[in-house]
Amino acid sequence: MAAGRVQDSERGEAAGLQSVTAAARLLECLRYHDELGVCDLARRLGVAKSTAHRLATTLVGCGFLAQDEVSRRYSLGPSLAELGQVAADRMPLRRAALPVLEQLRQRTDCTAHLALLDGLDVVYIERLVASSCNPLFSHVPRRFPLHVTSSGTATAAFSPDLAERRLSAGLVHFTAGTVRDEEVFRRRLELTRQRGYACTVEGAAKGVASVAVPMLDGGGNPVAALSVAGPVKRVLADTDSLGRLVGSAVQWLRRTR
Amino acid sequence: MAAGRVQDSERGEAAGLQSVTAAARLLECLRYHDELGVCDLARRLGVAKSTAHRLATTLVGCGFLAQDEVSRRYSLGPSLAELGQVAADRMPLRRAALPVLEQLRQRTDCTAHLALLDGLDVVYIERLVASSCNPLFSHVPRRFPLHVTSSGTATAAFSPDLAERRLSAGLVHFTAGTVRDEEVFRRRLELTRQRGYACTVEGAAKGVASVAVPMLDGGGNPVAALSVAGPVKRVLADTDSLGRLVGSAVQWLRRTR
DNA sequence: AACATTGTTCCGTGGAATGGAACACATGCT
DNA sequence: AGCATGTGTTCCATTCCACGGAACAATGTT
Numbered sequence: 001m002a003a004g005r006v007q008d009s010e011r012g013e014a015a016g017l018q019s020v021t022a023a024a025r026l027l028e029c030l031r032y033h034d035e036l037g038v039c040d041l042a043r044r045l046g047v048a049k050s051t052a053h054r055l056a057t058t059l060v061g062c063g064f065l066a067q068d069e070v071s072r073r074y075s076l077g078p079s080l081a082e083l084g085q086v087a088a089d090r091m092p093l094r095r096a097a098l099p100v101l102e103q104l105r106q107r108t109d110c111t112a113h114l115a116l117l118d119g120l121d122v123v124y125i126e127r128l129v130a131s132s133c134n135p136l137f138s139h140v141p142r143r144f145p146l147h148v149t150s151s152g153t154a155t156a157a158f159s160p161d162l163a164e165r166r167l168s169a170g171l172v173h174f175t176a177g178t179v180r181d182e183e184v185f186r187r188r189l190e191l192t193r194q195r196g197y198a199c200t201v202e203g204a205a206k207g208v209a210s211v212a213v214p215m216l217d218g219g220g221n222p223v224a225a226l227s228v229a230g231p232v233k234r235v236l237a238d239t240d241s242l243g244r245l246v247g248s249a250v251q252w253l254r255r256t257r
Numbered sequence: 258m259a260a261g262r263v264q265d266s267e268r269g270e271a272a273g274l275q276s277v278t279a280a281a282r283l284l285e286c287l288r289y290h291d292e293l294g295v296c297d298l299a300r301r302l303g304v305a306k307s308t309a310h311r312l313a314t315t316l317v318g319c320g321f322l323a324q325d326e327v328s329r330r331y332s333l334g335p336s337l338a339e340l341g342q343v344a345a346d347r348m349p350l351r352r353a354a355l356p357v358l359e360q361l362r363q364r365t366d367c368t369a370h371l372a373l374l375d376g377l378d379v380v381y382i383e384r385l386v387a388s389s390c391n392p393l394f395s396h397v398p399r400r401f402p403l404h405v406t407s408s409g410t411a412t413a414a415f416s417p418d419l420a421e422r423r424l425s426a427g428l429v430h431f432t433a434g435t436v437r438d439e440e441v442f443r444r445r446l447e448l449t450r451q452r453g454y455a456c457t458v459e460g461a462a463k464g465v466a467s468v469a470v471p472m473l474d475g476g477g478n479p480v481a482a483l484s485v486a487g488p489v490k491r492v493l494a495d496t497d498s499l500g501r502l503v504g505s506a507v508q509w510l511r512r513t514r
Numbered sequence: 515a516a517c518a519t520t521g522t523t524c525c526g527t528g529g530a531a532t533g534g535a536a537c538a539c540a541t542g543c544t
Numbered sequence: 545a546g547c548a549t550g551t552g553t554t555c556c557a558t559t560c561c562a563c564g565g566a567a568c569a570a571t572g573t574t
C-alpha cells in the first residue's frame with residue numbers, strides 16, 4: 001500500500017484491506033438470497049472462481065458462512081447471526097424504541113417495526129412479531145428500496161432531496177406491490193405528507209399492509225421510521241387510527257432520546 | 258500460497274485468507290465489550306497497532322464496525338446488525354421455534370429464549386422479551402459458558418462428555434452468580450437430570466432467574482435449549498410448573514422438526 | 515460423445531498486507 | 545515544566561500472501 005492510496009470506491013469509503021472488503025461484499029451478496037454457489041458469487045464480485053472459493057471457505061471457517069454438504073452452496077452462518085444480534089442489541093435507537101414497539105405490538109396486534117434509513121434504502125432493524133401472526137416474517141428481507149415499503153415512503157416524503165435521489169436512481173421492481181410509476185410515487189409522497197403517515201399494501205410481503213411514520217432528527221431530516229404491519233384487511237380497516245398510534249409512538253421516542 | 262498450506266489452527270479449521278480471518282477475530286473481540294480501542298484490539302489479536310488499525314478502519318468502511326468520533330474507539334456496526342438479523346431470520350431451528358417461544362412468553366409472562374450449543378458455550382439466538390419486563394435484556398451478552406446459565410446447565414446435564422469438557426476447561430468466573438465449584442456444578446447437573454430441567458439464579462443477569470430444558474437430537478445429543486427467564490421471585494415461585502411448560506415446548510419442537 | 519456448467523485444487527508471481535517507526539495528542543506524575 | 549506512558553494515525557521498505565489461470569472431477573443436457 002504505497003503512497004497514493006485509493007480513496008474512492010462506489011460509496012466513497014477507503015478501500016482499506018482489499019480481501020476484507022471483498023469478504024464483506026460477499027456476505028452482502030446474500031442479503032436477498034438464502035444461498036449462492038461459488039460461480040455465482042465470483043460473477044457478482046467480479047473475481048476469479050478460485051478467489052471467490054477461498055473467500056467463501058475462509059468465511060465458513062470463521063462461522064460467518066455455512067456450506068450445505070449436498071448442494072455445496074453457501075449461506076449466512078451462525079457466527080454472523082450471533083454477532084449481528086449483539087450489534088443490534090447495542091444500537092441505542094433500537095434500545096430506546098423497544099418499549100414503545102412492544103406497546104404498539106400489543107395495542108394493534110400487528111407486527112411492529114423499527115426501520116433505519118441507509119442510503120436509498122430502509123433497513124428493518126427490529127421486528128416484534130404480532131402474537132396472532134401466522135404468516136411469519138421469516139422469509140421477508142430486512143432491506144428495501146425506499147419506494148417499496150411504508151417506512152421508506154414515510155422517510156422519503158419528508159425529505160425532498162432523498163425522494164429525488166430515489167427517483168433518479170429508478171423505482172426498481174421488488175415485489176408485485178412495488179410502485180413503479182413516478183407520478184404514482186409522487187402522489188403517495190404527497191398523501192403521506194398530508195396525513196403524516198404512509199400506508200402501503202403488499203410492499204414487503206404478500207397479504208400484508210403496513211402504516212409507517214418517520215422519525216426526524218433535530219434538523220428535520222428523517223433517520224428512521226416506526227411502523228406496524230398486518231393482514232391487509234386488518235390494516236386497511238383502521239389506517240387512520242394506526243397512523244395516530246404510530247405517530248404518538250414516534251413522538252414519544254423523539255422525546256426520550 | 259505455495260504448497261504445504263497450513264491446515265491447523267486453534268479450532269482445527271483451515272486458516273484460509275489470513276486477513277479475513279483476522280477481521281473475523283477482531284469482530285469477535287467485541288462480543289463482551291461495547292467498544293474497544295486500536296491498541297487493545299492489537300493486543301488481543303497479537304498484531305501490530307497499524308495492522309489492527311487497518312483492519313478496524315476497513316471494517317468501518319464496510320459498516321461492520323463503527324467508530325466513535327470523540328473517543329475514537331470501535332464498536333460493532335450497522336451492516337453487521339443487518340446481516341446478522343438476516344442470518345438469524347433464516348436459521349431453520351429458530352424459525353421452527355418461534356411459535357412455541359411466543360406461546361411460552363404469553364403463558365409464563367417471562368422472557369423466552371432459544372439457545373444453541375456451540376463448543377463449550379451456549380449462544381442465545383432468539384429472545385422474546387416478556388411484556389411486563391422492565392429491566393430489559395439489552396445489556397445481556399448472547400454467549401455464555403455452559404455452567405453460567407440454565408440453558409448451558411441443561412445441555413451439559415444430558416451430555417457427560419460435554420460436562421467433562423466444560424469442567425476440564427475450568428468454571429470461569431462470569432457473573433456474581435456463576436457456579437465456580439466443581440462439586441456444586443456436578444450436583445446441579447444431577448439435579449437437572451432428575452427433574453428434567455435446569456434452574457439458575459442470577460446466572461446471566463442480576464435479579465433474573467431462569468428455567469431451561471435441553472433439546473436433544475436423534476442421537477440423544479443436546480443441540481439447543483429452550484428457557485424462560487424472569488424476576489427471581491416469579492421464577493422461583495413456580496419452577497416445577499415452568500419446567501413442565503418448557504419441557505412440553507421442547508417436545509413440541511422436536512416433533513415438528 | 516461432446517459440450518456446458520459447477521465446485522475444488524494447484525502453482526507461479528507480484529502486489530497487497532505486514533510490522534516497525536515516526537508522529538500527534540492526551541493524561542498523569544514529579 | 546519536563547518526562548513518562550499511553551493512545552490513535554500515518555508512512556514506508558519488505559516479503560509472503562492472495563490472486564488469476566489452468567487443470568481436474570463431477571453432473572447435466574443435447
